[in-house]
């Protein structure tokens with residue numbers, strides 16, 4: 284089973300904050316890219332990100348949600364799990380071809396060492412957040428090679444450019 288991480292980051296690798304939410308207004312082009320990439324795949328989210336995205340999951344998604352809370356009662360049909368290892372075992376048993384890690388920061392940090400692929404939307408600007416900033420982990424020290432790149436100029440929706448990169452782990 285392939286493990287992928289998908290995220291949108293700014294030039295400082297900022298992805299969010301302790302108080303939750305994205306540092307930027309939703310970017311339609313990135314949302315479309317996310318939707319299209321995750322369609323039909325196994326998804327893994329941290330409990331906090333799941334609660335932010337709860338309304339987003341349709342009947343065709345049954346994501347794995349990671350929490351340490353044994354009494355966690357999600358509002359929708361998801362698979363609650365208490366460790367990454369447990370999710371890997373279940374996903375392999377269910378013959379998932381690809382498991383896509385959708386964040387947040389704690390979950391990217393936990394899984395990046397096992398990633399076969401990282402799909403990054405890089406927003407070519409910087410943002411600030413009011414509470415503790417959350418970042419995507421550094422991937423440069425690991426063996427990731429760019430295998431695909433799309434560059435987008437600023438648009439009516441955003442006054443900065445963005446790039447979508449596919450980075451493949453050379454050693455996995």
Ligand SMILES: NC(=O)c1ccc[n+]([C@@H]2O[C@H](COP(=O)([O-])OP(=O)(O)OC[C@H]3O[C@@H](n4cnc5c(N)ncnc54)[C@H](OP(=O)(O)O)[C@@H]3O)[C@@H](O)[C@H]2O)c1
Nearest residue numbers: 290291299300303304329330331332350351386387388389
């Ligand atoms: N820019 C992007 O692409 C992107 C993508 C996703 C999220 N985000 C942003 O990232 C921020 C949230 O990130 P976050 O790090 O605060 O939260 P998170 O990773 O979404 O969730 C953290 C929670 O996951 C559970 N957890 C973490 N590690 C675990 C482990 N090893 N075993 C079991 N459970 C574990 C814990 O849940 P319990 O507390 O229930 O135990 C923990 O509180 C938000 O601002 C969100 O909008 C951005």
